Amino acid sequence: MAQSAARIAAPAPAEAPAAKPAASSGGPVRLDAAAISAKFTELGSSPKGLTATEAAERQAKYGPNAIVAHEDSRWEKLVGYFWGPIPWMIEAAALLSLIRQDWPDFIVVMGLLIYNAIVGFWQDSKAASALAALKKGLALKARVLRDNKWMTVDTAALVPGDVVSVAGGETLPADVLLVEGKYLSVDQAALTGESLPVSKGVGDSGYSGSIVRQGTMTGLVTATGNATFFGRTAKLVASAGAKSHAEKAVIQMGDFLIILSAALALVLVVAQVHRDIIADGHWEWQHAGAIVQIVLVLLVASVPVATPAVMSVTMALGALALSKQQAIVSRLSAIEELAGVDVLCSDKTGTLTLNQLTLQTPIPWGKAAPDDLILGAALASQRQSDDAIDKAVIAAVTDPKVLDGYKSVDFTPFDPVSKKTVASVAGPDGKTVHFAKGAPQAIAAQCGLSEADAKGYFDAVEKLARSGTRALGVARSDDGKTWTLLGLLPMLDPPRPDAAETIAKAKALGVSVKMVTGDDVAIGGEISRQLGLGDHLLVASDVFGQDSGPEHIAIDAARAVEVADGFGRVFPEHKFQIVKALQERGHIVAMTGDGVNDAPALKQADCGVAVSGATDAARSAAALILTAPGLSTIINAIMEARAIFERITSYIYYRIAMTLNIMLVVVLVYLVYDFMPLTAIMIVVMALLDDIPIMTIAYDNVKVQDSPVRWNMQRILSFSTIMGIMALVQSFGIVMLGMFWMKSPELMARLPMDLSHIQTMLFLQLCAGGHLLFFVSRVQGTLFRPPYPSLPVLAAVMGTQVFAIFMCAFGWFMPALPWLLIGVVWAYCLVWTLVMDLVKVIYFRFVNARERRQSMIDASIGPVVPG
Structure with a gap:
């Protein structure tokens, strides 16, 4: 897949030398000494590397060694x-x-x-x-030869012509031509399609982003940045730019309000024209100004002015809270996606386990002693290697000084075909001895076990696998031809101490966790059982047959993925297919990953999670980047995301209801009483007084839902409409009260009033009623029970209401209102708040009961499992 991707990738910039794999059926051709020398000449370099001055000049010419994606200015x-x-x-x-x-x-x-x-x-x-x-x-480092001295620099500082040193455990910092050293075992699966590490020698090419498993070599940098093999193929993982669910919800809300305001504006225009022409019998152009004013007032009333700001501030503060929990959000929209996640596909190694292989009690064979077994395995390892197996074996040697008595004669690194490493060492007595360690079946074949011995040997391997333990075979030979089995080394990557508790918490939150591992299902299944995930693990290649591809997942495969507890023997393409299958079944999926090969799956997932220590490619593709190991951070992030989702949802309930209230009361009062109940400046000031304090909703106390949450526009619009209509009745009631007051001689004698006073009363009612409506809509239960509003929310609302009262009392931007009427308006609003709270409780009880019944019906049908 990667090879074909390379063929269609964009060409490298003309001024930057790029790696050009030779066309052959076996891939790039190994260059001979003359060709290597010619390459040095072509790049203006030498085995002594570049000078600092030359490197600076080339950095200015070619730019940094980094993948530069197009970004809007x-x-x-x-x-x-x-x-x-x-x-x-x-x-x-x-x-x-x-x-x-x-x-x-x-x-x-x-x-x-x-x-x-x-x-x-x-x-x-x-x-x-x-x-x-x-x-x-998190910038990566590289060792480079500059001014004839080895130094460590950021990989971004590398330029074509540099000479670099690469060793086991490192990532190739650029495209290189290997020019010195014995061998390098490189994992380049995501770039070339090879599923297992390949051995490279002098004259071979290495690709940026490949992971060095074993060996140490020197290489000549042939291409950097976007000109590398990885830089060209990385463009294929660019974001498609799909809108998040939150963005779609805001667009739907905006469309709804635009259509409604346009319809109401049309009603007002028709009413005004009818009065001018039919009622008055004539038309003058100055009447057009009145119509424009009406439309202006309605447009201002219909604009949810602070919605973008409130959502941005709420998500940004949520992102800040997540960062304190060691989870970095790469795009704000990922927060609400995370709130809806109902399936979490998690790597096993390093996420559910410690990624620290530890040697268990050795199982010696024949006359071998346990110490002989460990020593033989250690001599078949590289002491400077960063390989987890080598480190675990060497750490188990009782006396490390014993290893100093042996001198390496030859070493054959792990080969995906032979599945073993072989070392020839000269012992303290000067004799050469050979040791091998590797997959149990490979070591057994090398030793030529009898049928009886083989049965006992593989029974032991199977028993270890059932307990979740890897088995490493070890053998010895004095002549390099006849091999003697020393035994088995059990190796265990134990579960993280907090993994089981974290998974239980995830289940309590309605999130299904599925293990995704490259290990065999026997090993993965045992770890899965220990963590409470279940033992129904499937072999990924068995699920996704030839009839399933990245763009087409067979229905039976999708159903099998949905009911599985996890997957074993997973290759990079399987992760992408697992995510795709779950999404086709209607799930919102989070996928963890750390390597270049995980990038497509992380990008496809609704919320891709780059775990601690992930590569740049994985972090770039992910929506959430963890800086601490383990799964607990993801669960904490889900809880925080759900809290943010609740805050945004309660704001949207309030905002739609208030907008409906203002628009409809303007239209209704104009049609019934033939006067504009609010001025444009009143509506703008009211919007500021209502919405700016509501930005403190980012700090509000909320109840975190115990199940995944999604945007339910039907519920949002229905509830908001009910609250909006009730608020309309409340606001129209104030206007009716004012009109009644004006027609009552007794009331007018005590306290004169005109239409401008009614405007002020309505302004105060909308300011006070708006915030009281927010308190009603922020929780599904009664507002008299927890969670209560946070102190910042209460302080902001109280400060705003005091300011609004003073505006009305002292006549700022509007006619002054007597204190008696201010008290009447507030008492009126408080009574209505109790009524609206009761209606809200009834609404949610009815809707939640209906949804529970539907869920029970769906659960009784259940998923269809392929036979």
Whole structure:
């Protein structure tokens, strides 16, 4: 797959020398000494490397050794905040104000538009800066020969022509031509399609991003950055730019309000034209100004001005909270995706286990002693290797000084065909002895066991596998031809201490955890049982047959994936197919990964999670980047994401209901009483007083749901509409009260009132009733039970209401209102709040009961399992 990807990748920049694999059926051709020398000449380099001056000149010419993706400029991002349904509504209102030369309204409306853009741009920049800082802190290093001295530099500082040293456990920092050393065992599965490490020697090419498993060699850098093999293929994993569920919800909300406001504006225009022409019998152009004013007021009323800012601030503060839990969010939309995750596919090694192989009690064979077995395995390992098996074996040697008595004569690294390592060493007595360690079946075949011995040997291997333990065979030979079995070394990668508790917590949150491992199902199954995941593990290649591909998952395969507890013998392409299959079954999927080969699956997942120590490719493809090992951080992130989702949902309930209330009361009062109940400036000020304090919702106390949460627009619109209509009745009631007051001689004698006072009363009612409506909509239960509003929310609301009361009392931007009427309005709002809270409780009880019944029906049907 990667080979074909390379063929269609974009060519390297003309000025940068790029690696050019020779065309042959076996892949790139190994270069001879003359060709290697010619390559040095072509790149203007030598085996002594470059000077610091030469490196600086080439860095300026070719740029940093990094994958540079196209990003919109800061200006393009800023302009983007002025484009979309909600900005269009604000811009239309500003345009109408400009046409009427209504400068106060124009200034305030444009201020809102610019405010939203600045807040959104600022939060986006903060998220981008946090990610850039993270990448800088995780920058890889490389050893390079500069000025004839070996030094360690950031991989970004490498240039074509540099001479670098690479060793086991490192990642190739650029495309290189190997020019010195004995061998290198390289895992380049994600780039070339080879599923197992390959051995390379002098004259072979190595690709940037490949992982060195064993060996040490010197290489000549032939290409860097986007000109590398990996740089060209990495473009295939670029984001498709799909909108998140939150973005889609906001667009739906904006569309709903635009359509409604347009319909209401049409009703108002028709009503005004009817009055002018039919009732008055004539039309004058100044009447057009009145119509424009009506439409302006309605447009301003229909704009949820602070929605983008509130959502950006809430998600950004949520991202900050997650970062304190060692989880970095690479894009804010990932937060609400994480809240809906119901299936988590987790790597085994390093995530569910410690990734620290430990040697268990050796099982010697024949006359061999346990110490002989460990010593033989250690001599068949490399002491400087970063390989987990080699490190575990060498660490188990009782007296490390014993190894100093042996001198290496020859070493054959692990080969995917032979599945073993072989070492020839000269002992203290000067005699050469040969040791081999590797897969039990490979060692057994080398020793030529009898049928009886083989049965006992493989029974022991099977018994170890059932207990979740790897088995490593060890053999010895004095002549290199006849081999004697020394025995088996059990090796265990134990589960993380917190893994079982974390998985239990995930299940309590309604998240199904599926193990994904490259190990055999016997080993994976035992670890799965120990952690409480279940033992129904499937071999990935058995699930995805020839009729399943990346773009087509067979229905039976998708169903099998859905009911499985995990998967063994997983290759990179299987991860992508597992995610795709679960998504086709309607699940929101999180997938963990750490390697280049995991990038497609991480990108496909609804929430890709790059675990601690992941490669740059995995981090770039992931939506969530963990800086601490283990699964517990993901569970904490899910809980935090659900809390953020609850805050945003409660705000949207409130915002839609209030917008409906304002729009409908303007239209209804105009149609019934023939006057505009609110001025444009009143609506703008009210929007500021209502929405700016609600930004403190990012700190609000919420109840974290014990099951995955998703956007349910039907529920959102139905509940918001019910609350909006009740709020409309409440607001219209205030207007009716004012009109009744004006027609009552007794009341007018005590306290005179006119239409401008009714406008002020309605303004105060909407300010007070708006925040009280928020308290109603922020919880599904009664507002008199926890979780109660947080202190920042209460302080912001109380401060706003005091300011609104003073505005009405002292007549700022509107006619002053007597304190008696201010008290009447507040008492009226408090009574209505109790009524609306009762209606809300009844609504959610009814809806939740209906959804539970539907869930029980769905559960009784159950998934169809292929026979």
